[in-house]
Amino acid sequence: MRRAKLHSGIQVLVVDDNYEHAAGIRGIASLDGGFDVIGTASNADVCLNMVKKYHPDVILMDINMPDTDGITLLQKIKKIDTNVRVIALTGYDDADLIYRVMKEGARGYVLKTMASALLIQAIIDVSDGKIFLPSVIAAKFFDYFQKSQEDEKSYVNSEDNLLNYLTQREEEVLELLTEGISYKEVATRLFISDTTVKTHVNNIFQKLQVSDKTQAVLYAINNGLLNKTRVNRTKIAV
Amino acid sequence: MRRAKLHSGIQVLVVDDNYEHAAGIRGIASLDGGFDVIGTASNADVCLNMVKKYHPDVILMDINMPDTDGITLLQKIKKIDTNVRVIALTGYDDADLIYRVMKEGARGYVLKTMASALLIQAIIDVSDGKIFLPSVIAAKFFDYFQKSQEDEKSYVNSEDNLLNYLTQREEEVLELLTEGISYKEVATRLFISDTTVKTHVNNIFQKLQVSDKTQAVLYAINNGLLNKTRVNRTKIAV
DNA sequence: AATTATCTAAACCGAAAGGTTTAGAAATCG
DNA sequence: CGATTTCTAAACCTTTCGGTTTAGATAATT
Numbered sequence: 153m154r155r156a157k158l159h160s161g162i163q164v165l166v167v168d169d170n171y172e173h174a175a176g177i178r179g180i181a182s183l184d185g186g187f188d189v190i191g192t193a194s195n196a197d198v199c200l201n202m203v204k205k206y207h208p209d210v211i212l213m214d215i216n217m218p219d220t221d222g223i224t225l226l227q228k229i230k231k232i233d234t235n236v237r238v239i240a241l242t243g244y245d246d247a248d249l250i251y252r253v254m255k256e257g258a259r260g261y262v263l264k265t266m267a268s269a270l271l272i273q274a275i276i277d278v279s280d281g282k283i284f285l286p287s288v289i290a291a292k293f294f295d296y297f298q299k300s301q302e303d304e305k306s307y308v309n310s311e312d313n314l315l316n317y318l319t320q321r322e323e324e325v326l327e328l329l330t331e332g333i334s335y336k337e338v339a340t341r342l343f344i345s346d347t348t349v350k351t352h353v354n355n356i357f358q359k360l361q362v363s364d365k366t367q368a369v370l371y372a373i374n375n376g377l378l379n380k381t382r383v384n385r386t387k388i389a390v
Numbered sequence: 391m392r393r394a395k396l397h398s399g400i401q402v403l404v405v406d407d408n409y410e411h412a413a414g415i416r417g418i419a420s421l422d423g424g425f426d427v428i429g430t431a432s433n434a435d436v437c438l439n440m441v442k443k444y445h446p447d448v449i450l451m452d453i454n455m456p457d458t459d460g461i462t463l464l465q466k467i468k469k470i471d472t473n474v475r476v477i478a479l480t481g482y483d484d485a486d487l488i489y490r491v492m493k494e495g496a497r498g499y500v501l502k503t504m505a506s507a508l509l510i511q512a513i514i515d516v517s518d519g520k521i522f523l524p525s526v527i528a529a530k531f532f533d534y535f536q537k538s539q540e541d542e543k544s545y546v547n548s549e550d551n552l553l554n555y556l557t558q559r560e561e562e563v564l565e566l567l568t569e570g571i572s573y574k575e576v577a578t579r580l581f582i583s584d585t586t587v588k589t590h591v592n593n594i595f596q597k598l599q600v601s602d603k604t605q606a607v608l609y610a611i612n613n614g615l616l617n618k619t620r621v622n623r624t625k626i627a628v
Numbered sequence: 629a630a631t632t633a634t635c636t637a638a639a640c641c642g643a644a645a646g647g648t649t650t651a652g653a654a655a656t657c658g
Numbered sequence: 659c660g661a662t663t664t665c666t667a668a669a670c671c672t673t674t675c676g677g678t679t680t681a682g683a684t685a686a687t688t
Binding site: 557558559560582583584585586588589590602 | 633634635636637638639644
Binding site: 254259281287290298301302330364366370 | 492493494495497519520521523525528529532533535536539540567568570572600602603604605607608611
């Protein structure tokens with residue numbers, strides 16, 4: 153078969169606790185696809201050892217192994233070799249699972265029911281640096297992604313966000329408190345007396361229905377009084 | 391042209407501040423695609439009014455309008471009509487922009503340089519509930535998505551995460567403090583004396599190099615001592 | 629067997645935070 | 659113009675928190 157030579161530069165590791173499945177996948181990758189299958193691992197330990205030794209280009213991993221948690225294994229693999237590209241194999245398309253797998257750094261998601269040609273294409277694409285997600289799966293991912301973003305917002309912008317009842321000055325005070333400073337420091341920063349700060353703080357407590365500084369800060373963070381540390385971090389990461 | 395009748399049920403709104411571009415897009419959607427273009431808006435106000443009045447199925451929006459911030463407009467549109475499906479049009483493929491646009495609820499991202507047939511396909515797909523992202527763009531989105539996730543992690547699991555130096559008991563104490571309770575309450579919950587809690591807390595302060603409760607809680611949240619409110623919220627949202 | 633780490637607990641003191649009331653000045657609103 | 663809101667500030671008092679030292683019990687480690 154001429155195709156067998158075509159992709160022989162790409163080293164593939166198969167991870168599946170079911171021997172027959174593993175053999176099947178190996179067959180597709182090796183015989184039909186012509187990839188260099190360097191081995192099959194039937195459990196997490198073997199898998200991690202092989203990653204350490206051989207640093208495969210692509211890992212085909214069954215994500216639904218009963219004894220091993222696929223997500224955890226994926227995390228461990230990524231710790232050993234951040235460059236290895238993992239394609240998740242699974243029997244069904246669960247939006248939450250897809251989301252989590254992609255979040256953990258998988259580069260492809262293929263249903264076992266898909267045609268073997270698709271698996272081969274997935275290996276080619278992923279080893280080439282691309283992402284392989286069948287459109288149905290991609291749609292689910294995006295729906296989930298956007299839904300989680302919506303939730304984040306609706307929570308922050310909800311009607312009963314008590315932060316909306318704060319005056320500007322109170323917001324300023326609270327914002328400074330989220331930096332973990334004392335009332336005295338807040339007073340210095342705002343050029344006002346520390347007794348004034350205490351007055352503001354007491355008003356804040358009543359409005360937010362909390363009874364101490366820490367609770368107020370926690371409320372502020374969880375309800376969107378810009379949590380700067382996190383927000384900035386994401387933006388810097390561009 | 392027979393195709394003109396094919397998609398006549400789908401109502402489309404074109405948003406572009408450049409008149410010629412708007413006309414061009416309108417032409418493609420209307421003449422080539424056979425969609426019902428209900429109008430073209432050249433600025434944010436007109437756009438929002440048309441959305442209010444006509445509730446189009448799909449909005450084709452130029453995201454790079456000099457006077458208007460596309461992202462802000464997108465947010466406003468979504469506030470008026472959460473069901474409307476927006477396809478972002480832009481001249482170039484910027485990973486950060488793609489990420490933000492999709493985060494804000496766009497359902498498609500199309501480069502102006504793409505063939506008109508692709509725009510028509512995008513409208514069909516998106517109005518059909520699908521997501522339309524050319525594979526090049528999708529790849530950029532995922533790279534960006536995964537990078538931001540990685541950053542999150544490397545931050546939390548970094549070597550110099552002082553939380554790693556805490557003992558189990560200290561972690562327990564700190565975790566309770568992140569609920570915003572007093573030392574006395576912590577003592578009650580852990581069935582220990584409140585002076586013991588104070589001892590633990592003082593050790594925590596030294597290890598985390600902070601000087602009060604609020605700072606310790608902030609450190610815990612920013613460095614991954616599970617911020618339960620947020621984590622749970624995302625999971626519930628499934 | 630001795631050392632180290634961890635968890636427990638108390639006493640002491642000063643500093644910070646929390647609760648309440650009162651009140652003046654400025655701005656906004658009806 | 660009076661009423662309300664907001665920002666400012668003080669006095670008073672109680673509770674909580676933070677810093678320090680000391681110390682017993684247990685478990686793990688060398």
